[in-house]
Amino acid sequence: MKNRNMIILLISLVVVMMGYGVAMPVLPFYIDSLGGRGIHYGLLIACYGLMQLLFAPFWGRLSDKYGRKPMLLIGMIGLGSAMTLFAISSQLWMIYAAQLLSGTLSSAALPAAQAYAADSTTREERGGAMGKIGGAIGLGVVLGPGLGGLLAARSLATPFLIAAAFCMLTFFIILVGLPESLAKEKRSVSLQLQFMHFKGLWGMLFTPLGFGLAVAFFAIFSQTIFAGVFGLYALARFDYGPGQVGSVLMAMAFMYALVQGLVVGPLTKKYGEEKMIRFALMGCSLGFVLILLANDFTTLLLTVSLFILMNSLLKPSALAFISKRAAGSQGQAMGVAESYMSLGRIAGPLWGGMIFDFNIFYPFISGVLLMFLAFLATLSMSKPEVNPALKP
Numbered sequence: 001m002k003n004r005n006m007i008i009l010l011i012s013l014v015v016v017m018m019g020y021g022v023a024m025p026v027l028p029f030y031i032d033s034l035g036g037r038g039i040h041y042g043l044l045i046a047c048y049g050l051m052q053l054l055f056a057p058f059w060g061r062l063s064d065k066y067g068r069k070p071m072l073l074i075g076m077i078g079l080g081s082a083m084t085l086f087a088i089s090s091q092l093w094m095i096y097a098a099q100l101l102s103g104t105l106s107s108a109a110l111p112a113a114q115a116y117a118a119d120s121t122t123r124e125e126r127g128g129a130m131g132k133i134g135g136a137i138g139l140g141v142v143l144g145p146g147l148g149g150l151l152a153a154r155s156l157a158t159p160f161l162i163a164a165a166f167c168m169l170t171f172f173i174i175l176v177g178l179p180e181s182l183a184k185e186k187r188s189v190s191l192q193l194q195f196m197h198f199k200g201l202w203g204m205l206f207t208p209l210g211f212g213l214a215v216a217f218f219a220i221f222s223q224t225i226f227a228g229v230f231g232l233y234a235l236a237r238f239d240y241g242p243g244q245v246g247s248v249l250m251a252m253a254f255m256y257a258l259v260q261g262l263v264v265g266p267l268t269k270k271y272g273e274e275k276m277i278r279f280a281l282m283g284c285s286l287g288f289v290l291i292l293l294a295n296d297f298t299t300l301l302l303t304v305s306l307f308i309l310m311n312s313l314l315k316p317s318a319l320a321f322i323s324k325r326a327a328g329s330q331g332q333a334m335g336v337a338e339s340y341m342s343l344g345r346i347a348g349p350l351w352g353g354m355i356f357d358f359n360i361f362y363p364f365i366s367g368v369l370l371m372f373l374a375f376l377a378t379l380s381m382s383k384p385e386v387n388p389a390l391k392p
Contacts, residue, residue: 005120006129008178009113010136012072015170016109017140019079019102019163020048022148023086027095030156034092044099046346051103052110053342060111060335065187068119069180071112073171078105080167087160107342111334118323118334119181126323128265130316139257204336211378212321215277217340218374219314222284222367224348226291226307227252229356229363236360238300248301252308259312267313273321276313278378283310285371288364315341 027044063071082102089095117129148159204213230248234240268276287307294300319337326333355362 005178005181006117006132008173009072009116010132012076012109012170012174013113013133013136014140014143015163015166016075016079016106017137018144018147019083019106019167020140020144022083022144022151022159022163023099023102026148026152026156026159030086030089030095031092033156034089034095044096045349047096047099048103049342049346051100052107053339053346055104056107056111056338056342057335059108060115060333060338062108063112063115063182063335067180067182067187068112068116069174069178071108072116072174072178075106075109075112076167076171076174078102078108080164080171082106083160083164083167087157087164107338111338114319114323114334114337116181118326123324124269125265126268126320128269130319130323131259131262131264131268133319134264134312134316135257135259135262137257208325209322209333209336212273212318212325213337213340215281215314215318215321215374216337217344218281218370219311219318220341220344221348221351222288222371223308223311224345225352225363225367226288226304227349229349229352229360230304232356233360233363234300238297240297248304251301252304255305255308256312259309264313264316268317268320273317273324274378276317277321278375280310280313280317281371281375281378283307284314285368285375287311288367288371292361292364 031044059071059074079102082098082105085094085098085101089098114130114133117133118126121129147162151159151162204210234248264276271279284307287303287310290303291300291307294303319334322333322337351366352363355366
């Protein structure tokens with residue numbers, strides 16, 4: 001029963017991230033067909049991350065009061081509705097509305113799924129469960145763009161309609177086949193939502209969860225610095241085309257899914273989250289250095305794979321660290337963590353793109369320094385106490 005529930009949970013996350021990814025190769029052409037420009041594409045990507053930042057804590061807190069399953073259902077029906085709106089969009093504002101709806105409602109699924117996994121596992125199993133969730137997310141990220149690009153040959157609307165159908169199917173699978181993981185006697189009595197505000201997010205850094213939240217941000221920030229400029233870097237330095245860049249990014253996504261799904265669990269169980277975080281931070285810093293030293297396709301592919309291997313250890317280790325110190329407020333804690341990761345998704349590409357215009361090596365050099373400084377910070381980290389209950 002427990003394995004079946006986890007399978008349903010992982011399927012739902014694959015669908016959520018596939019719905020996000022399916023739009024990536026299609027949106028530029030959709031925008032162009034409606035008279036938009038390049039700036040609209042950047043704004044649409046930022047809109048999604050911003051909505052996740054604002055609403056993930058809201059949904060996570062609701063899951064502490066009303067249970068995980070309702071939030072998963074809201075995420076599925078919301079994403080399906082957004083995909084349908086994409087498919088029927090005939091004006092630019094409709095695409096913005098669809099993206100805002102997607103970011104707002106699909107953000108209900110991620111913290112609820114992470115909290116569901118935390119409810120259903122022991123402390124020793126927590127890192128492995130978070131790794132499987134990361135693997136499912138990575139698989140969705142791999143499948144989404146490929147499916148979107150393939151189906152768009154028929155019609156720009158087709159990828160969104162197929163994604164909407166998957167969402168509706170998953171909605172009914174969750175509705176019928178997934179039991180609630182949070183018993184009524186363990187649910188929060190009050191509902192306070194201060195964590196939607198930046199002041200509340202900042203204050204969380206000074207709680208026992210703060211270190212894990214910072215690491216979660218750094219994991220996504222460094223990953224998106226790389227992803228945001230890699231295509232431009234490969235073109236400027238090696239004169240690579242879309243095929244070669246795509247091959248590297250596909251290998252990156254596959255490595256990310258593989259490591260989070262199969263490797264993180266055993267390693268965190270054996271060495272603990274703190275040691276894994278230190279190791280991964282140092283490895284990410286080294287990975288950025290090696291990418292700069294790569295001088296042909298083979299060495300670039302190998303160094304990118306090493307960087308992603310190290311980076312993929314960070315997020316689930318950070319989430320397991322947070323989960324173990326959140327005690328009875330798993331949904332709220334996972335929602336806040338998702339907001340920090342959303343900040344990384346917004347800030348990483350913006351920072352990388354901005355300094356890339358000054359020098360193509362600067363994004364990677366900044367990654368080296370950031371991850372090394374974060375590693376040094378962990379050396380002075382004392383063992384934190386368990387937070388008995390999060391208070392907004």
